[in-house]
Each structure stands twice: as C-alpha cells, then as structure tokens.
Amino acid sequence: MQVQNAMSPQQKNTVDSGSKRWGGGGWTDSTKTSPRRFATICCGAAGLLLVAATGAAFPAHPVTSPELTAADLSARDKALADDTFQGRGPGTPNGEAAAQWIADEMKRIGLQPGNHGSWFQPVPAVNIALDPAQSSLTFNTPKGALSPKFPDEQVFWTPQFKTADVSVTNAPLVFVGYGVVAPEYNWNDYAGVDVKGKTVVILVNDPGNEDANPDPKFFKGKAETYYGRWMYKYEEAARQGAAAAIIVHETIPAAYGWQVVRNSNSGNKSWLDAPDGDVGMVPIQGWITLDTARDLFHRAGLDYDQLKATANKPGFKAVPMAGETLTARAHSTVSKMMTRNVVGVVRGRARPNEYFLYTAHWDHLGVKPDVAGPDKIYNGAVDNGMGVSSILEIAEKFAKTKPAPQRSVAFIAWTMEEQGLLGSEYFAKHPVWPLNHIVGGINLDANLPEPRAHDMVVVGNGASQLEDVLAQELKTQARVISPDPEPEKGAFYRSDHLNLAKVGVPMLYPGGGYDLLNGGTAAGQALRDEYRAKHYHQPSDEWQANWDLSGPLSDIQVLYAVGNRIVDSNDWPNWYEGNEFRHARDKSMAGK
Numbered sequence: 001m002q003v004q005n006a007m008s009p010q011q012k013n014t015v016d017s018g019s020k021r022w023g024g025g026g027w028t029d030s031t032k033t034s035p036r037r038f039a040t041i042c043c044g045a046a047g048l049l050l051v052a053a054t055g056a057a058f059p060a061h062p063v064t065s066p067e068l069t070a071a072d073l074s075a076r077d078k079a080l081a082d083d084t085f086q087g088r089g090p091g092t093p094n095g096e097a098a099a100q101w102i103a104d105e106m107k108r109i110g111l112q113p114g115n116h117g118s119w120f121q122p123v124p125a126v127n128i129a130l131d132p133a134q135s136s137l138t139f140n141t142p143k144g145a146l147s148p149k150f151p152d153e154q155v156f157w158t159p160q161f162k163t164a165d166v167s168v169t170n171a172p173l174v175f176v177g178y179g180v181v182a183p184e185y186n187w188n189d190y191a192g193v194d195v196k197g198k199t200v201v202i203l204v205n206d207p208g209n210e211d212a213n214p215d216p217k218f219f220k221g222k223a224e225t226y227y228g229r230w231m232y233k234y235e236e237a238a239r240q241g242a243a244a245a246i247i248v249h250e251t252i253p254a255a256y257g258w259q260v261v262r263n264s265n266s267g268n269k270s271w272l273d274a275p276d277g278d279v280g281m282v283p284i285q286g287w288i289t290l291d292t293a294r295d296l297f298h299r300a301g302l303d304y305d306q307l308k309a310t311a312n313k314p315g316f317k318a319v320p321m322a323g324e325t326l327t328a329r330a331h332s333t334v335s336k337m338m339t340r341n342v343v344g345v346v347r348g349r350a351r352p353n354e355y356f357l358y359t360a361h362w363d364h365l366g367v368k369p370d371v372a373g374p375d376k377i378y379n380g381a382v383d384n385g386m387g388v389s390s391i392l393e394i395a396e397k398f399a400k401t402k403p404a405p406q407r408s409v410a411f412i413a414w415t416m417e418e419q420g421l422l423g424s425e426y427f428a429k430h431p432v433w434p435l436n437h438i439v440g441g442i443n444l445d446a447n448l449p450e451p452r453a454h455d456m457v458v459v460g461n462g463a464s465q466l467e468d469v470l471a472q473e474l475k476t477q478a479r480v481i482s483p484d485p486e487p488e489k490g491a492f493y494r495s496d497h498l499n500l501a502k503v504g505v506p507m508l509y510p511g512g513g514y515d516l517l518n519g520g521t522a523a524g525q526a527l528r529d530e531y532r533a534k535h536y537h538q539p540s541d542e543w544q545a546n547w548d549l550s551g552p553l554s555d556i557q558v559l560y561a562v563g564n565r566i567v568d569s570n571d572w573p574n575w576y577e578g579n580e581f582r583h584a585r586d587k588s589m590a591g592k
Contacts, residue, residue, distance in 0.1 A: 089366025114343030156286030177311030224490030357441030360387030361417030453513020460492030
C-alpha cells in the first residue's frame, strides 16, 4: 500500500501504511508509483516550510524565544506530532520530512551542520515487511496443532534478509528459563543442553526480578540488567545456534501490556544493513501471550508456573518440551532504505573539536492500518516529540548566548530508536567525531508533561560523574536526584544513550520529576501509570494544548546548566569506578 505524501487532519483515519522508502539518492517505492517530489519554499519569518507533492503543507516553524520557555516547547512538540508527518516512520516520505523539518529548525535557530558540512548522517538500513497472509507459525503438540492468532496471541518476524522466505520446520521446543548466560552471577540457562536447530522458549526480564524481596546482589535485585532485555535474549539464542526464539510476555516483568508488543512488532521492522543479510541472527524471533504459553506448556504435560519458579533458582536446567516442535514460515518484502540521523552543532570558540551531546530520537511508529479504532497514526507527541523539542529548545539557548561556549555542543536527533536503537547504534559504530573527543552527553526520551517536582529521576543512577554536576545544578532549584522508582522496567537499556555508553561515552539519562510539589510521589506514579496504560505506543500519544509543561521546563533549565558548566570547563567526566562502561572509556581515552 502506498503512503500519501501528506494529508489533512480529515484524511488521518483513512491513510494506508506505505512501501516508499528513502533510497539514498531519492525516494524509492516497491510499487514504482512516484519519485521524490518534495519542494521547499521560504515562509518569511516562520522559516522554511516543507510542501508535499499533494500540495498540503507540513507544519511551519514556530516563532520562538532565545530563552527557555514552555510555549516554545509546546509549539515545537505540536509541529513534530502533526498528522502530516504520519507518525514519523523512518524511511517513509513523511517520516524523513520530519527529519528535514528538524534540520531546518536547527538552521533557523542558528546551529551549523554537524556532519562535516551536512545536517545528516545517512543510516543504511533494511526494511523487512512480514506478510501475515503468506506467513504462518504453528506449534505441533501431542494434543494437536496450536496456531496462535497473529497479532493478538503471537507476533513473529525474521531479521534475516538474504531471501524473502525464511522458514523453520519441526524445530523441537526447549524451555530455557530466562535464556541468560551470566558468568559474573554464576548463571547459565543453557548449561548442559544443545539447542542448535531448536526453538527456545524464554521468560522476560531477569531471574529473581519478581521476588517479594529481591537480593540487590543477584542480577541487581529489582533493577533489570541487560540480560533481561529482549534484545539480549535473541542475541544469546543466536550464539547458542537456536533456529527460533520465542519470548513469553507477562505485563509486570515486561513493564508493558501486550498491546505494546503487538504494536511494536506487528508491522514492518527495520535493521541496519549488513553484507551477510543477518544470517548470524536467529531465523525466527517472536513473542507469545501468557495464555498461549500456559496452553503450550499444558499440552506438553508441564506446569508453567512451577517451571517459572524453578527457573528463578540457582541450578535451573533447561527442560525439553516433549513432543512439541515449531514450524514457521516468514514471507517478507525486503527493501533497502536510507534513513538519517540529524546533527547540528554550536561551535566552541576555544576547543571546537571537543563535543558535549544533547540527543533524542525523532522517529516513532508511523501508521498501522490494522490497529483497532479509526485513528491509525502513531503521532508520538511524548515519545519522542517532547525529547526532540527539548533539545531544540536547549540548542537555541546555546546558539543565541554570546560568547560561544569554549567547547562545541552537538545536538543529535536519532532515527530508528523504535526499531531497536539502530540510529544511535550506527553512530556508535561510525562516529561523526572520534569517540574520545566526545566529553559526555544527555539523552532525552519521552519525558512526561507534568507539574514541577522536588526531584529529578536519573535512570541508571550511580553510574557516572555527570551526576555530580547534575546534583550541583539541581540545588539551584532546591531539587535532588532520585533513583529510578521503577528499576525493574529496565529503562536504562531501552533508549539511545545505551549505544554511546557501550563505547564508553559517559551519558546521563534524566527521567523527569517524580516527587511532585503537589501530590508527591503518588501523583508522579499516577502520571506514569496513566501514560503507560493509555498512551505509550498508541495512537492516543498526541499533543495537548492544556499540558502543564512547568516540570519539563524546569528540567531543561537544569540540563542546559549542566552542559554549559561542562563545555566551559576542562573537565572530562568518566563513569564511576566499577561501572560496566568504565573500561571502554578508559581504553578510548588512553589513545587520545
């Protein structure tokens, strides 16, 4: 189905999902319907205005103040969450138009192109569009075939793209608990079992995570580790040679409901381009609902709850699910595409080759025609229009403040965060500047519109010396750092700063206020619960004129001050001693 290049609000409920993608030199379309046909016209004081082939306009650039204001934050968020960007799907015409809008906004407010004269870092990727009508997934059991309904009871896909068809036939099922190999915890769920060519069934999160009083020294207790992330579980299954890896969804340990799994995995999926077509990845990946898992275990004569309890104890051994196999066929349309990170810079006056980063991802989930209800567009106003709007607001403050900072300040809007942090992964592998020239950074992702708070949450707190600077600046607002109130949700491993951290760059991931001035932590938790249940990765994540943005405004005031202090100093913050990323930073800086 073809993506319309633009649409009015009235068209929103009838739009189709698209096959067009940005193909390096222009827009490519597997249906061969039209080339790229965007025009850019000047719109006076409002800046540059993108116009689609249909003649409908994308949002104009707002008139903003050099100072940090809630009005500016709201105006930019409103534009980025506009229906005409169709949910900012990477590689789609309207999604890439959002990236162009951000670049034009950077230019308007006084930034310079950050990638050696370009506003963009091209990110080569592959789009794999599963065709559910020509694909199938069936569990063969002693009590007959079980074919869970896609996408209501299962979702699956293939990351491999050498061919359009990837299949697994009669791959025996093995329950491998949490699917973790963690030598530092003396834990190996794959010990004593050969899963080559088999299907591994995996629990979400870490062992011990749901205990009433979890041991903080056992997989960090309540706090999720990288071992608990779905990305890790597929990576480890690949290292073990599995033919398929299926994760069992449970709302509490996953930290989100099935609708998030469904909405995130039932449409097109993107991967970084790879010469080998990702043949080293598990051929079939997926999730099943808890009810489906219980049925599957019961058919094999196994008790799901009993085995889950066993999987949380040391000494767990993988359990073959006797008589059960998986047969799956994934038929996909594979297309190469080129999407883009957006990079702008305020050049330092004394040490321009040293950079402090402010980052946020610009992409969201695009359009999903099969989602229930009339609204098919995932506008992503909070996730992550708010993050991009925040770094643009900070960028304008830096650009208009004279004299310029001593070091350079870079502002990066990542692509393909929603597809697995791919834009930041590409940057980490192909940095625009040497990694040991990057002093540190702050990443913003889906901070909620909320009133002011007594505190600021640092997700993954206790990690780097950037927190020392933040704590000092928070004192000017009579605020303090609070640890993540929901560490079991593993938020530190779910946003783009992670890829910078993996290569050693100290990154701060602020999570907004939690202990609100009015209502305390109960009010802060209520806001988080409401967003997660009603709006996260749903079409209802839309801009609202009545938002209270006093909280986010106080946050960006502090975060601007943190960056300003660092860029006007000679300091090189590091990870704290003992942190998992300290070695990578020390190694990087040793070669400086």
